[in-house]
Amino acid sequence: MPLIETVELCQKYDGRDILRNINLKVERGEVLALIGPTGAGKTTLLRLLDLLEMPSSGKIYFEGRDATQSKKVGFQMRKRMAFVIQKPIVFNASIYDNIACGLRWRGAEKSSLRQKVSTILEMIDLSAHQHRNARTLSGGEAQRVAIARAIVIEPEVLLLDEPTANLDPLSAAKIEELITSIIHQYGTTIVMATHDMSQGQRLANRIGVLINGEILQTGDPREVFTLPMSREVAEFVSTDNIIDGIIVSGEGGMVSVDIGGSKIIEAISGYPVGEEVSVCVRPENITLTLSKTTSSARNSFLGQITGVVSMGPLSRIEMDCGFRLVALVTRRSAEELALEKGKQVYATFKATAVHILRRN
Amino acid sequence: MSEIWQGLVKAIELIVTLDPEVMGIAGRSLAISVTATLFAGVICLPLGSLIHFNRFIGKRTLINLIQTFYSIPTVVVGLFVFLLFSRAGPLGGLNLLFTPTVMIIGQAMLITPVLLGLTISALSGVDKAIPETARSLGASDFQAVVVVLREARFAVIAAILLAFGRAISEVGLALMVGGNIRGFTRVFTTAISLETSKGDIELAIALGIILILIALIINIVLNRLQQR
Numbered sequence: 001m002p003l004i005e006t007v008e009l010c011q012k013y014d015g016r017d018i019l020r021n022i023n024l025k026v027e028r029g030e031v032l033a034l035i036g037p038t039g040a041g042k043t044t045l046l047r048l049l050d051l052l053e054m055p056s057s058g059k060i061y062f063e064g065r066d067a068t069q070s071k072k073v074g075f076q077m078r079k080r081m082a083f084v085i086q087k088p089i090v091f092n093a094s095i096y097d098n099i100a101c102g103l104r105w106r107g108a109e110k111s112s113l114r115q116k117v118s119t120i121l122e123m124i125d126l127s128a129h130q131h132r133n134a135r136t137l138s139g140g141e142a143q144r145v146a147i148a149r150a151i152v153i154e155p156e157v158l159l160l161d162e163p164t165a166n167l168d169p170l171s172a173a174k175i176e177e178l179i180t181s182i183i184h185q186y187g188t189t190i191v192m193a194t195h196d197m198s199q200g201q202r203l204a205n206r207i208g209v210l211i212n213g214e215i216l217q218t219g220d221p222r223e224v225f226t227l228p229m230s231r232e233v234a235e236f237v238s239t240d241n242i243i244d245g246i247i248v249s250g251e252g253g254m255v256s257v258d259i260g261g262s263k264i265i266e267a268i269s270g271y272p273v274g275e276e277v278s279v280c281v282r283p284e285n286i287t288l289t290l291s292k293t294t295s296s297a298r299n300s301f302l303g304q305i306t307g308v309v310s311m312g313p314l315s316r317i318e319m320d321c322g323f324r325l326v327a328l329v330t331r332r333s334a335e336e337l338a339l340e341k342g343k344q345v346y347a348t349f350k351a352t353a354v355h356i357l358r359r360n
Numbered sequence: 361m362s363e364i365w366q367g368l369v370k371a372i373e374l375i376v377t378l379d380p381e382v383m384g385i386a387g388r389s390l391a392i393s394v395t396a397t398l399f400a401g402v403i404c405l406p407l408g409s410l411i412h413f414n415r416f417i418g419k420r421t422l423i424n425l426i427q428t429f430y431s432i433p434t435v436v437v438g439l440f441v442f443l444l445f446s447r448a449g450p451l452g453g454l455n456l457l458f459t460p461t462v463m464i465i466g467q468a469m470l471i472t473p474v475l476l477g478l479t480i481s482a483l484s485g486v487d488k489a490i491p492e493t494a495r496s497l498g499a500s501d502f503q504a505v506v507v508v509l510r511e512a513r514f515a516v517i518a519a520i521l522l523a524f525g526r527a528i529s530e531v532g533l534a535l536m537v538g539g540n541i542r543g544f545t546r547v548f549t550t551a552i553s554l555e556t557s558k559g560d561i562e563l564a565i566a567l568g569i570i571l572i573l574i575a576l577i578i579n580i581v582l583n584r585l586q587q588r
Binding site: 050052075078079081082083084085087089091092093101102105106146149150153159 | 487489490492493494495496497498499500503507510511
């Protein structure tokens with residue numbers, strides 16, 4: 001039996017659909033990341049899972065028990081969970097009292113409370129400041145306190161809403177480290193919302209893509225990122241290189257996709273000839289060379305560079321090959337090839353690097 | 361001018377020597393107003409929370425009404441309480457008119473609108489995410505309300521001090537329903553007013569100084585709170 005199961009869950013605010021027919025199962029001990037753009041309904045879904053609000057229709061089962069049947073049952077279930085909301089809110093009290101509050105509300109014994117709080121304080125590296133007012137903390141520190149305050153009650157389910165949004169990279173890395181150690185030390189079931197795909201990939205063992213109030217795909221991170229099931233998911237997980245075309249020939253699992261302008265992309269797919277499809281190529285799977293190579297890669301196009309954007313250790317190269325193509329190369333190879341706007345290059349990728357989506 | 365100066369010197373003498381008359385009035389004043397404030401607090405804090413945390417039709421109007429009564433003249437409350445407790449009034453049978461008890465009731469009524477209104481605005485000043493955060497950490501609805509009250513504690517304390525200030529400094533009500541009976545219902549304000557009209561300036565000034573000192577202490581405490 002899954003720990004949490006939602007059945008046809010819907011939520012409306014003022015007649016507007018926020019969530020539609022959410023069917024989600026969360027197994028005990030798993031880390032599920034809900035990814036999706038801002039406004040997709042991630043926060044609403046987490047609030048429903050925490051029984052902070054009641055759905056307009058549909059059910060939420062907690063260990064098989066209907067948690068939406070009454071406010072009382074909802075409250076009982078909520079006490080077994082902890083929810084860290086997006087904006088880190090700390091109470092106007094000491095760090096110690098902030099962390100202790102959940103245990104106090106559950107009537108914890110004094111000695112065990114003190115021991116649990118100090119363990120957590122060490123974990124978040126704020127033992128030395130435990131008597132400081134939590135309002136004086138920085139955003140990252142406040143978020144650490146907020147997470148500590150949630151896990152100190154040893155919840156069966158930890159709900160995290162954008163735990164690193166609005167934090168600087170260093171603080172965000174610390175929060176991720178904290179979440180990782182929670183996963184290892186406590187084995188807590190976690191459902192987290194994030195718009196950061198790579199964060200979902202790093203922390204979660206399953207991903208659910210929530211777009212426009214609907215779960216469009218769930219699966220392990222690799223699967224979702226390399227084999228998106230719809231154009232919306234593909235656009236979200238890799239916004240570059242989604243090219244529309246029609247399958248014009250196919251043999252032994254290998255298909256040729258006509259993408260217009262007498263360009264053909266070869267790919268592995270089971271779709272029949274005549275099928276309207278979208279071709280997805282991840283930018284990091286494209287190799288750039290100055291002369292035509294004799295590699296085994298099936299797809300090679302000559303194009304003109306229209307833009308080079310430096311992204312730390314990587315460079316993002318935009319090209320016009322008769323169609324728009326984006327490649328990611330290391331900054332070093334971009335320098336070696338002296339890639340710059342206007343230069344002609346060959347973009348090459350294997351048939352196996354192409355993911356084919358059926359268009360609806 | 362010399363008369364005032366002499367009065368001032370005499371007044372300080374009365375205070376320093378802990379004159380029984382002065383101390384009696386001061387003690388009585390404080391006892392009555394502190395009790396009235398406590399009563400009002402016991403009523404207003406839960407009632408204010410109830411109004412703040414519940415959605416109902418006419419909430420806005422109710423809050424406007426409460427705010428209107430902030431500046432109700434003390435003599436009007438005095439008149440109302442007088443009519444209520446006078447022999448012919450609905451509560452005349454209790455024989456409370458011209459007792460400290462009725463003064464406490466009157467002052468509590470006088471400061472209830474201020475305390476209620478300021479409690480509600482103190483609670484409104486708390487981030488909406490606070491009760492939500494508390495609930496998400498497993499607090500019951502009641503525990504979440506306590507969290508919000510605690511977050512608003514400085515503003516609430518300020519409201520209580522302001523209410524107390526209004527109670528101890530009013531004169532109309534104390535005179536009308538207390539009757540200014542020496543040793544029984546005579547308080548700062550009624551004594552000052554009486555002694556001044558009698559020409560007994562020094563006692564009036566002494567009481568005035570103590571009253572100002574009390575106001576000063578309240579102000580210092582308030583300032584300290586607001587700086588936190």
